[in-house]
Amino acid sequence: MDFDLIAKSLPDMLKGVAITLELLVLSLIIGACLCAVVVPLRLSRHRILWMPTYAYIFFFRGTPLLIQLYLIYYGLGQFHDFWESIGLWFIFKDGFWPAIITFSLNTAAYTSEILRGAILGLPHGEIEAAKACGMSRLLLLRRIILPKTARLVLPAYSNEVIQMMLSTSLASLVTIYDLMGVTKQFFNRTYAVYTLYPTAGFMYLLMMLGLTWLFRSIEFRLSAHLRDRPSAAAATGEPLPALTPTLR
């Protein structure tokens, strides 16, 4: 371990962390928007709608993310004249937007399968009851389907987000200086394997723990109605047992 090198590389590495988080957050937001389109299509009864959607999901879940990234960065980037002619060449000039596009498409494919499973798993009676109450489709979605699915998918989605965060490191292979890219750059200059990679690894680990904590607290907030109510002890001023998030 070379602590001088850590101190020297830390500012750049933190900038790399910022890029990593930027890649992650942008991909997740775009991915979520895509999900809003993909999930209804996937659940549709019309073959023309669900079959292409299924093909898309099958492709993105069945091939390595790295291949998808290369396919979009090198593959689509190959049609330089076409992109130039419609004024979109700037997208493929460096790896940033191809990476965002790939990660978004990838996470949307995985997330929509998670969502589909959860929506199909909703108790039929609840939806019937809501319909019987005269709820419109939109109100049904907003009041019954979405809140229930949100709780159901959260554990699986948090895994997906963590996987995605780790996968953003692949962007370093298409010219992006995210945490992995910055680390590799320092490594190429100094060859300090035992200092640089463990430091970067520790940062990724911290990000993973941070995301885990974040999702656990969201889950905690969303499940207030499932916990025991504070007992009468609260009224008498006795100390309550701490309500801490627990893993189920």
Place this chain on the structure above:
Amino acid sequence: MSASAIQALRDYAWMLLPGFGMTVAVGLASMALAIVLGLIGATGKLAHSFIARASATTYTTVIRGEPELILLYLVFYGGGNVLQKIAGLFGYTGYIEVNPFVAGVVTIGFAYGAYATEVFRGAILAVPKGQLEAAKACGMNRWLMLRRILMPQVWRFAIPGLGNVWLVLIKATAVTSAIGIEELTRKAHLASGATHQAFLFFLLTALLYLVLTAVSNVAFHRAEKHANRGVRRA
């Protein structure tokens, strides 16, 4: 498809085949290592000893937070030095270089051993306790109990989970192209560089991975059926 694309396919598509074989080889070797590490890890997680449990938990937690690239570079660039130190203890002073194939297999195997650990832990816990007690009551020693009662059932419970690990693992082998293993992704990269037909070759490669996934699905379905042959379905 243009004439140049067809020409490129004719000249370079065969390059992908040895790459496909190498991907399968890296995948199978990594999976074998992952299964071994998974069994050790699961034993650790279920052990009475605090140290065993703590180290198994540290293993699975740390791996869950590391990109494969970091582990890969650490093993590939850092492994040689460590091996040299160890060899030095035994009086060997030559230069040791880590073979990319070995580095790739060790990395992927080590990373997915953590996932296999969780699979095996679940599978061991799924074996009814009463059966082990009965085996003990029959006078079986620990080894016999493990061989005759526990392991055959652990495999049965673990197969679906291991199938998932395999499907993720085979896709993860693509990153080993970063240290120059001549597997599918690397071959595709080389072919697309030589022909300027990146889209074509990466699409073809993606389809080859899909074939691999589809074949694995069938294989695991068969294995599951075989492992469940003695179980009556409700």
